[in-house]
Amino acid sequence: MSYTSLVEHFEQLHHLQHLGAICGWDQATMMPPGGNEARAEALGTLAVLCHRQLQDDRLPDWFAAAGEEALTPEQGVSLHEMRRAWRDANMLPADLVRARSLAGSRCEHAWRSLRPANDWAGFLPLFEEVLNLSRQAAAARADTLGLSRYDSLLEQYEPGMRGAELDRLFGGLRGWLPDLIRQVQDKQRHEQVLVPEGPFPTAQQKALGLEVMTMLGFDFNHGRLDVSVHPFCGGVSEDVRLTTRYDEQDVTQALMGIIHETGHARYEQGLPAAWCRLPVGQARSMGVHESQSLFFEMQLARHPAFLARLAPLLERHFGTQPAFAPDNLARLYTRVEPGFIRVDADEVSYPAHIMLRYEIERDLIEGRMEARELPERWDQLMRQYLGLSTQGNDRDGCLQDIHWTDGSFGYFPSYTLGAIYAAQQAAAMERQLGPLARLIEADLPAIFGWLQQHIWQEASLQDTAGLLTAATGQALDPAPFRSHLEQRYLA
Amino acid sequence: MSYTSLVEHFEQLHHLQHLGAICGWDQATMMPPGGNEARAEALGTLAVLCHRQLQDDRLPDWFAAAGEEALTPEQGVSLHEMRRAWRDANMLPADLVRARSLAGSRCEHAWRSLRPANDWAGFLPLFEEVLNLSRQAAAARADTLGLSRYDSLLEQYEPGMRGAELDRLFGGLRGWLPDLIRQVQDKQRHEQVLVPEGPFPTAQQKALGLEVMTMLGFDFNHGRLDVSVHPFCGGVSEDVRLTTRYDEQDVTQALMGIIHETGHARYEQGLPAAWCRLPVGQARSMGVHESQSLFFEMQLARHPAFLARLAPLLERHFGTQPAFAPDNLARLYTRVEPGFIRVDADEVSYPAHIMLRYEIERDLIEGRMEARELPERWDQLMRQYLGLSTQGNDRDGCLQDIHWTDGSFGYFPSYTLGAIYAAQQAAAMERQLGPLARLIEADLPAIFGWLQQHIWQEASLQDTAGLLTAATGQALDPAPFRSHLEQRYLA
Ligand SMILES: [Zn+2]
Ligand SMILES: [Zn+2]
Numbered sequence: 001m002s003y004t005s006l007v008e009h010f011e012q013l014h015h016l017q018h019l020g021a022i023c024g025w026d027q028a029t030m031m032p033p034g035g036n037e038a039r040a041e042a043l044g045t046l047a048v049l050c051h052r053q054l055q056d057d058r059l060p061d062w063f064a065a066a067g068e069e070a071l072t073p074e075q076g077v078s079l080h081e082m083r084r085a086w087r088d089a090n091m092l093p094a095d096l097v098r099a100r101s102l103a104g105s106r107c108e109h110a111w112r113s114l115r116p117a118n119d120w121a122g123f124l125p126l127f128e129e130v131l132n133l134s135r136q137a138a139a140a141r142a143d144t145l146g147l148s149r150y151d152s153l154l155e156q157y158e159p160g161m162r163g164a165e166l167d168r169l170f171g172g173l174r175g176w177l178p179d180l181i182r183q184v185q186d187k188q189r190h191e192q193v194l195v196p197e198g199p200f201p202t203a204q205q206k207a208l209g210l211e212v213m214t215m216l217g218f219d220f221n222h223g224r225l226d227v228s229v230h231p232f233c234g235g236v237s238e239d240v241r242l243t244t245r246y247d248e249q250d251v252t253q254a255l256m257g258i259i260h261e262t263g264h265a266r267y268e269q270g271l272p273a274a275w276c277r278l279p280v281g282q283a284r285s286m287g288v289h290e291s292q293s294l295f296f297e298m299q300l301a302r303h304p305a306f307l308a309r310l311a312p313l314l315e316r317h318f319g320t321q322p323a324f325a326p327d328n329l330a331r332l333y334t335r336v337e338p339g340f341i342r343v344d345a346d347e348v349s350y351p352a353h354i355m356l357r358y359e360i361e362r363d364l365i366e367g368r369m370e371a372r373e374l375p376e377r378w379d380q381l382m383r384q385y386l387g388l389s390t391q392g393n394d395r396d397g398c399l400q401d402i403h404w405t406d407g408s409f410g411y412f413p414s415y416t417l418g419a420i421y422a423a424q425q426a427a428a429m430e431r432q433l434g435p436l437a438r439l440i441e442a443d444l445p446a447i448f449g450w451l452q453q454h455i456w457q458e459a460s461l462q463d464t465a466g467l468l469t470a471a472t473g474q475a476l477d478p479a480p481f482r483s484h485l486e487q488r489y490l491a
Numbered sequence: 492m493s494y495t496s497l498v499e500h501f502e503q504l505h506h507l508q509h510l511g512a513i514c515g516w517d518q519a520t521m522m523p524p525g526g527n528e529a530r531a532e533a534l535g536t537l538a539v540l541c542h543r544q545l546q547d548d549r550l551p552d553w554f555a556a557a558g559e560e561a562l563t564p565e566q567g568v569s570l571h572e573m574r575r576a577w578r579d580a581n582m583l584p585a586d587l588v589r590a591r592s593l594a595g596s597r598c599e600h601a602w603r604s605l606r607p608a609n610d611w612a613g614f615l616p617l618f619e620e621v622l623n624l625s626r627q628a629a630a631a632r633a634d635t636l637g638l639s640r641y642d643s644l645l646e647q648y649e650p651g652m653r654g655a656e657l658d659r660l661f662g663g664l665r666g667w668l669p670d671l672i673r674q675v676q677d678k679q680r681h682e683q684v685l686v687p688e689g690p691f692p693t694a695q696q697k698a699l700g701l702e703v704m705t706m707l708g709f710d711f712n713h714g715r716l717d718v719s720v721h722p723f724c725g726g727v728s729e730d731v732r733l734t735t736r737y738d739e740q741d742v743t744q745a746l747m748g749i750i751h752e753t754g755h756a757r758y759e760q761g762l763p764a765a766w767c768r769l770p771v772g773q774a775r776s777m778g779v780h781e782s783q784s785l786f787f788e789m790q791l792a793r794h795p796a797f798l799a800r801l802a803p804l805l806e807r808h809f810g811t812q813p814a815f816a817p818d819n820l821a822r823l824y825t826r827v828e829p830g831f832i833r834v835d836a837d838e839v840s841y842p843a844h845i846m847l848r849y850e851i852e853r854d855l856i857e858g859r860m861e862a863r864e865l866p867e868r869w870d871q872l873m874r875q876y877l878g879l880s881t882q883g884n885d886r887d888g889c890l891q892d893i894h895w896t897d898g899s900f901g902y903f904p905s906y907t908l909g910a911i912y913a914a915q916q917a918a919a920m921e922r923q924l925g926p927l928a929r930l931i932e933a934d935l936p937a938i939f940g941w942l943q944q945h946i947w948q949e950a951s952l953q954d955t956a957g958l959l960t961a962a963t964g965q966a967l968d969p970a971p972f973r974s975h976l977e978q979r980y981l982a
Binding site: 014016018019020022023026030031032033034035038041042043044045046049071121215219220221222223224235236238239 | 503506511521524530728729
């Protein structure tokens with residue numbers, strides 16, 4: 001049966017991707033610097049092999065024959081997702097794939113030392129190479145898909161999403177978000193917020209993090225927690241590798257970072273085991289992925305009921321101090337304060353960081369802007385959206401993110417899409433199961449069960465629109481996100 | 492040029508092996524247990540791919556054409572080593588390669604918990620599967636190479652070595668070693684030896700280990716130190732991954748273990764960069780590899796002059812105690828006391844552990860013995876060679892080693908060959924550079940320089956016999972090993 005041959009073929013691909021995921025994790029967490037050149041080459045060869053696996057001559061015939069076979073509905077969707085992966089991979093020549101992987105790996109590695117050194121000039125030539133190759137990739141994809149160049153990249157992370165839809169969504173946000181930020185800042189102006197006093201030793205922060213991950217249902221038999229400069233959730237669904245970074249003066253950031261990544265991790269660990277080695281068994285999209293991390297970080301962990309559960313854990317690990325009082329934690333974790341760093345941004349100003357990146361990457365890819373103009377454009381938009389200048393401070397400006405270093409253009413909108421999806425999911429959950437406050441206090445498993453049933457185990461068995469509609473009873477709608485923010489920050 | 496095509500082809504293979512080496516290291520050091528099934532499958536797929544790379548249809552033509560091309564002498568040797576790798580890989584069908592890798596990975600993983608549980612019965616069926624597949628592999632190799640089954644496996648680890656030669660060498664050892672052990676025990680009977688009193692916290696032991704590795708020239712820009720149940724030296728030459736295990740009651744074992752693995756590591760780090768991605772740039776053989784670890788551990792680190800340098804380091808990390816006096820350290824580290832565990836064995840009784848394993852694995856592979864007879868045969872030989880019984884104590888008997896769990900039959904003789912090579916190298920070094928004592932006190936770099944020049948940078952550019960003769964001026968000869976033992980333990 002051709003479908004069976006396809007399954008075997010895509011499982012092999014999955015095994016190769018497994019090796020790449022673990023070696024990529026190692027590169028970011030364990031590898032000594034001198035190992036990077038060899039690692040970059042090895043991962044480059046692997047990328048070519050994965051690409052070649054998807055370019056196998058037999059695939060078109062197998063697809064055609066499998067289309068005639070008697071398949072279950074799920075096998076039919078599985079076949080569709082295999083085709084999509086195949087189509088995606090065959091848009092780019094092997095040389096371009098390898099060159100992008102090598103250039104990305106080099107740029108990302110250099111970025112690790114260039115960012116702390118605020119060295120834009122050192123970064124620029126490496127980044128220009130990455131951008132140049134990404135534009136070539138976008139052009140090739142656009143031709144095949146009949147999309148604009150930027151949309152053709154977006155399609156990789158959020159299939160079905162278009163720049164026009166993002167313009168509409170972000171246009172809407174622009175209408176009310178700046179006002180909201182101002183109102184919240186007015187409201188919070190005279191609030192007393194105590195900042196927890198450190199130091200908070202790394203070992204204790206890690207112990208607390210492990211405890212919170214356990215409370216959130218992370219399965220340590222199928223995953224672990226380590227340290228990297230830029231936190232991520234990697235590995236494979238059977239062995240999920242979370243990372244975080246610790247600041248001994250600040251316990252609040254690493255803790256929320258761990259909770260965020262645990263949301264990603266539970267999605268991965270909750271994917272259906274029966275499908276986990278095939279495209280249909282993977283996470284639906286980056287936006288849906290981010291909806292899970294943001295559900296954990298924003299809907300769940302910044303909820304006053306959850307912070308009330310965190311307070312005694314903080315006290316157990318670091319001793320009692322007034323800043324650990326639940327009310328203060330709630331004020332601290334909902335403090336709105338426009339700042340430079342996206343990953344440190346509060347829930348309300350975060351979308352502004354994304355709108356900025358979206359506009360820039362769209363223009364970079366469409367050729368309406370050059371790499372060398374990046375620091376100036378960044379500074380201009382930061383001043384416009386958040387009233388802050390990054391002039392001469394690229395470390396905290398356009399050098400702050402890892403995404404563009406390896407050419408992941410089109411990814412950033414996923415963050416705000418995720419926030420919108422998550423708010424929609426939370427609203428639906430409350431309609432179906434009752435107030436979140438009660439669930440957090442007494443029945444966390446019910447929350448995870450809902451996500452397991454409606455999101456995790458669905459993997460890629462539906463498209464994003466279908467998944468969202470089936471789970472929440474409504475199509476994509478930013479209204480629940482807006483009322484969530486208004487209720488949490490203005491009520 | 493066909494030689495150029497071969498170089499590209501074998502470099503690709505090296506990149507795949509890089510990914511396997513890192514993921515294998517991760518499996519032993521970092522991976523949570525639930526990740527093993529997926530890892531075993533991924534590594535199984537990789538093994539098939541590596542095998543396929545060596546079975547490429549174009550290789551025979553490339554080899555033929557390259558043989559006609561104008562090559563430098565070194566390129567000629569490189570071609571010869573490529574051919575050897577190719578010949579080795581084409582002796583076994585792909586199914587058998589994959590089955591061995593899967594069975595080995597499963598057996599090794601299970602062994603990690605079965606050994607501490609002393610569970611021979613649980614281990615047996617997994618081990619029978621590994622043995623069965625290893626016998627099939629030996630038979631296929633023997634047919635092609637025109638060797639006996641056991642010799643055909645030995646050829647993988649120590650090319651050119653034969654069972655007949657080992658019978659002669661080990662037969663010789665049997666003539667004088669038991670007597671020597673007895674004489675040394677008599678001599679040491681009334682010696683006062685103080686055992687250092689713990690606890691020795693793991694973090695401090697690691698700090699000491701890192702310091703000693705630095706003194707021994709380990710390059711931390713191209714390697715790191717971690718923990719695994721069974722210490723090994725893995726990774727790739729650009730990124731060497733050492734492991735050890737710590738016992739908080741005993742600082743002496745982990746320290747020597749680290750020094751041993753550092754010997755392996757410096758060989759890897761010292762391989763010629765120009766050749767490091769081709770077969771000719773790899774370590775010559777497992778026996779030569781072991782000669783470097785044993786040079787570090789036995790010739791160097793147990794030398795009284797080296798222990799005199801270790802003493803102040805021990806005191807700095809763990810405080811002063813009488814057991815850290817150089818004279819006592821020398822008595823402690825040359826104490827001869829036949830015991831159960833090979834890796835804990837002293838330098839003099841160690842070869843007896845190898846003779847035992849050699850006899851058993853030879854008979855297992857030649858079909859003169861079955862897996863189920865292993866515990867009894869082990870017990871019988873232990874009683875015969877070392878006067879100890881392992882009846883009912885398989886944890887400290889036939890379950891103690893990792894080697895057979897993944898089918899590495901034919902490896903064990905490398906340890907004693909390594910000891911013999913190392914003694915020959917040390918004797919030659921003393922003839923050329925003067926007494927080791929003086930070099931250790933004042934010029935460690937001269938020692939490493941000699942090894943770099945005569946062993947490390949030679950990689951596989953000569954065969955083992957040629958390498959040994961060029962370095963020491965003499966063919967394989969156990970005499971220097973015997974005089975080393977007599978001088979250190981009876982003088
Ligand atoms: Zn995230
Ligand atoms: Zn060794």
